[in-house]
Amino acid sequence: MADVDVRMTVNGVARRSTVPPRLTLADHLRSTCGLTGTHLGCEHGACGACTILVDGDAVRACLMFAVQADDTEITTIEGIADRDGRLSVVQEAFREHHGLQCGFCTPGFVVSVTAFLRDNPDPSDQEIREALSGNLCRCTGYQGIFAAVRAAADALRATDADAGAAARDGSHP
Amino acid sequence: MTAAARYAGARVQRVEDARLLTGHGSFVDDVVRPGMLHAHFVRSPLARGRITGIDVSAALALDGVHAVFTAEDLNPGVREPWYSLVGPKVPDTPRPALAEGEVRFVGDPVALVVAVDRYVAEDAAALVVVDYEPLEPVVDYKTATGSEELVHAAYPGNVAGTMSGRPAEQLAEVFASAAHVVEETIHQQAYQAVPMETRGLIAEYSAHDGGMTIWASTQVPHEVRLFCSRALGLSEHRVRVIMRDTGGGFGQKALPQREDLCVMLAALKVPAAVKWIEDRQENLSSAGQGRHEHGTARLAFDADGTILAAALDHVQDAGAYPVPWPVMTAVVVGMLFPGPYRVPAATFTCTSVFSNTNGRTAYRGPWQYETLAREVLLDVAARGMGIDAVELRRRNLLRHDELPVTNPNGMPYSDISPLETFEHALEILDHESFRREQAAARAAGRYIGVGTSSYVEPTTSGRGFHGTEGATIRIEPSGVVNVYVSGGSSGNSLETTAVQLTADALGVDIGQVNTIQGDTAVTPFGGGTGGSRSGSMIAGAVAETAAGLRERLLAIAAHRLEAAVEDLELADGRAQVRGTPGAGLSLAEIADIAYFDTRKLPPGVPPGLEASGRYQAQSPTIWANATHVCTCEVDVVTGAVTILRYIVSEDCGPMINPNVVEGQIAGGTVQGIGGALLENSVYDEDGNPITSTFVDYLLPTSTEVPVIEYGHVETPGPGPGGYKGVGEGGAIGAPPAVVNAVADALAPFGVTITRLPMTPASIVALLQEAEANQGVRV
C-alpha cells in the first residue's frame, strides 16, 4: 500500500506531503497540517462539521481522501478570518446572533455559509434553510444560525451596494 | 455600593465565540501529546453471549500495535468506581470496565487496542478473535419482567428497582366516584443526547510521580477527577483533569462511562498518553440512550373538569449498563407527574427494567416523561369531555399567588408562574384567531392544529455534589481581573456568564475580566454542567467571592482618599467618591497599593487582591416553569407534519443573558421536536441496533425546524440575582406540545396518539385505523 506524494495549497500556504492513500482529507488537515478547526462529527458525510472549500467549492473533508485533493487549493475554517484575526462578515454575524453554542459544528456552518452566500447573494429564507440543511447542529435549534445567515446576506449586499456606489462615484470607500 | 448591573440582563456577545468561529477552539481531539497512542474498542456483535475465548495474537503482531487489553488485564485494576453525584451508598447497578464473561448488548466493549494511530488500531481490532456462545437476548424491556432470561443474574425479573408513592388503593374511591376518568398508556421511543462532538479523552500517566493527567470531553471535570482517583486508587490531588471546549453533552457527558474507565486503566500500562475518540456509530449504539419508557397514566375530574386525582404507573428501559443508577432518576417522573396543576391526590410507581441494549444515560430533563404523559392525557381528557384543552388547563393550572404549595407527591413548589406563562404563550399565539383559522382550513380540506404543554421543573439542586460552587477572583497587579470557576461548559456559555457576573460584581468593564475554567489543578472544586444549575450556582459563587473583594477595594480606596467607605462606589473600573467626579482610584491604582505599596494599606487589610469563596445553595431546588405552544399542519395523504409556529413562554427568573437563555430554550425545544417527529433508536428483534449512523438516526435540520418565539415571565427564585436554571426545559416541554398539535389537527378523524415518534407512516396508520373504526374517509 504505497504512500503517495501530494501537493496542495492550504489557506494560501503550499504544502507537500507523502500520505497513505486511505488517509482522509479531514485527517490530513487535522493531523498532518495541524489545522484542527476542521471537526469530525460523523465521518460518513452526514453532519457537515468537516466542511472545507476545495477549489472554492464547499465539500465534506471526510468524504475525500487526501490523495484526491492533490493539486487543489483548500480553505479551512482557519483561512476564513483575516490574517490579523478580524472576523469575516459571516463569522461576525454568527457572533452577533448567538449562532453557536458548543462551537463544534460551527466551522462547517461558517465555511458552508461563506460559499453559499458567495454564490447566492440574495437568498430567500427558504433557500437559506435548504442551504443550511446539510449541516447538523445539536445546540442552537438553528435559530441563531438562521438569523446570522439572514443578517450576513443583508450585510454583504449592503457592503456590495456601497462598494458599487463608491465605484460609480469614482471615490474610494 | 455598586452601580446598577451593567451586563447582567444584557445580550452580551460571548467571549467563547472568537476562538470557536475561527477554528481555534480546543476540543479533546485537538489535543496532541508527545508520543501519543490511539485506542479503539473491540465491541460485541451480539446482544447477549458468553465469551468463550479471546485471541489477540494476530492483532498484537500487527506493526504499530502497542497493546491489546481484555477484561483480564484491566478489570482487576478497578477499585471504587462510584460517582460523586450518586454516592457510594446506593445499590448501584453493575458497570464493569470491559465485558467480563458475558456480553450484554451490541457494542459492549470486549477489548481495547492501543496503537500508533487510529487507522492501525482499527486494523488490529478487526484481527482480535472473540469466540462467543450466543445467549437469548432480552431485547424488549416491556416484556423483560416476564422473561426467564436475565440481563444480570443478580436481578430477578430484570428489575433494577422500583419506587412508588402512596398505595393506589387510597385513591380508588376518588377514581371510582369521579365524573370523568381518563386513562391511556403512552409510549416513548428511545432517543439520545447526540452531542455533535462524540465522547473522548486522553489519559497520560506519569509512573515516576504517580500523576495522571486527563484531557476530557466532559460536562464535569471535577467528577472525572474524583472518579478517576477512586476507581484507580490514585490520590485526588495527583489527578488533573483539563477540558476547554466540550462539543455538547446534554447529560451524556455528565459522568465518566465504562470506556473512559478503560482508557484510564490502559494509561497505567502504556508508556505514553492514550487518546480515545468515540466514532459516531459507537456514540449512537453505546454512549447511552434516554427516553425509552411507557406508563399508564390516569386522571380523575369532577363534572366541571377540575382535577381530583392523578396516578402514573411508569416503566423505563435501563438498558444493560445504565449511568447513573436508574432508580434514582425514575422516581422523579412519578413525583412530578401532577405538574403545575392543582391536584389534590396522586400516586405513582416507577420501575426500571434491564434489557440487552444501550444503557440509559442522563439526557436533558431525564424525568421528562411526566410532562409527556400528563400533557398528552389532558388533551385526551379534554376531547373526551368536550372542553377545549386550553379551557381545561385554565381551570386547573396553579397561579403565582397560590404559592408556595406542595404537590401531592411531596414536591414543594415555589416561585413559579404556571397560569401566567400559559396565558402569555396563548396571547402570543392569539388562540382565538387560530381556532377561526383552523375552522376555515378544515372547511378547505387542510388539517391544522394547536397543542400546548406546561411543566414545572426542578433546577439547581442544593444537595450533595451539586450543593455548592466555588469561585476564585484575582485582581491582578495591573488591575485586570481573572475569575476561576470549575466550568464544564459544553455550549452553555459559562465563560461569558462568569465574566458578565464578575464585571458587574466589581464594577469593571467586561473587557477587563478573563475567566479560567475546566482545569481541576487551578480552579475551585465545582459540580459542573448538570441539572440546570450552572448559571444560578456560578452567580452565587461569584457574588459570594466578589463581596469580600469589594470590601477590600473600597477599604483601600477609602483609606487612600481619606473618605468614608459608605461614600464610595465601585463603577467603571474605579472606586469613586459619590458626587465628586475625579475623586477616586482606578482598580490598577488600588492593585498597585495592594501588591507593591502595601504600607499604604489600611490597618487589618491583607496584601493582594485575591479571594476565594464558596456558595451554598439556599434551597433544595429552584423551580422553573414554562408553557410551550405548537401549531402544525398535517398532510393526511403522506402523514407529514409541518410545524407552523412554536412559542415558549418561560419563567427562569431574571435572565443573565437573554441570548444564552433563548439559545438554551431553542436547543432543548428542537431536541424535543426531534423526539416527537424524527429521532428513534431502533433495535431489530435480535438486538442489533439499526440506527447507528446519521443516515438512519434522524436529527432535525434547519428545514424541519420552525422559528421559535419567546415569551419571558420573570419570577425571581431564591438565591443571588433570583436566577433559575433553564438548560433542560425546552427538551421537556416540546414533545407533548407537538403531539397535542398533531392530535388536534387530526381531531376530526377521532385519532388518539399514544406512541412516539409520530412518523409519517405512523400517522397514516392511525388515520387508516380511524377510518376502519368509524368509516371516516381519509
Place this chain on the structure above:
Amino acid sequence: MKPAAFDYHRPDSLEEAVTLLAELGDDAKVIAGGQSLMPMLAMRLAAVDHLVDLRRVGELQGVVDRGDALWIGAGTTQAAIQRSADIDAAVPLLTRSTPLIGHFQIRNRGTLGGSVAHADAAGEYPAVALTLDAEIEASSVRGRRAIPAGDFFSGWWTTALEPDEVLTGVAFPRWHGRSGFAIEEFARRHGDYAIAGATVAVELDDDDRVRRCSIGLFGLAPQVERAAAAEAALVGTVAGDVRADEVGETAVSGLDSVPSDLHGPAEYRTRVGAAMVARAWEKALQEARNG
C-alpha cells in the same frame, strides 16, 4: 471509523483507466466523487485492494449536443448540472431533480456517473434516466457500448455494468412539442433519500391528448421502475379527463416488491408513491398545457 488500506491509481485517460480495471479485476473499484463510496469504506462495509480515481480522465467530462439527445459526461458534478442552462433547456427533468440530491456540499462532489452507477433504488438520477429512456455508455478494454436505461438497473444497487467497465456518460433524449416534466418525492427530511418519489414526462398534442408519457418510480422497488401500465393507459386520452389520483393509483398498482423499512411498511410507501405520481402528473401536465 477509518477505512482499511488500499492502493491508489490515478489514470490520466480512459484507455489507461480501462486497462487498469482489466488488469486488477474484481480487486479494484473506481471512485469519482466518492460521496456514496467513502462512507462505505469508512465504516468498512466495503473494502477494496485498489482504488482507481477517475478524476483526471478527460473523456468523462463535458456536455455534447447530439441533436436528438444531450450527452453528459459521467464526471459532471451534480452542482455543474444544476448550474447549466444548456442542460436545463434540453433535459429540464434532470435539472429539477438535482436539488433533491443530498445537500449542496454533496452535489459539489457527487457526479452523474456516480449516481447512475450506484443505482440506489431511491436515486433521482437513475429515475430520470429511466423515465427519459436515456442511454448509459460504458467502456472497457473490450470496447464501448450503450446500454438503454431500461436494461441498466437490475436490483438493489445492481446494474448491467461489468466490473471492468467505466461508465463514461449518459445520453438523454430531448423531448419536443408541448411537453412537461416534474419530479415529486417525499423524504423524512430535506436531502434524505426519498421514501417514495415519481418522475413524470408528458407530451400533449394540440388537442390536449396525451401523445407520449413516461412515469418513473423510485423508492418503490429494489431498483427504479417505470409505470408502464399507467403510461399505456394515458396515451391517447384527453389530459383533462384523467384524475391525477387515478394516475397515481394505476402507476403503483403493479408493484410487487415494495420495500419495508424503518420509515414505513410497503403499504405506506405505495400510498406515498401514488400521491407523488399524482402530484408530479399534475405539475407536468400544467407545464405541457402552457407549452
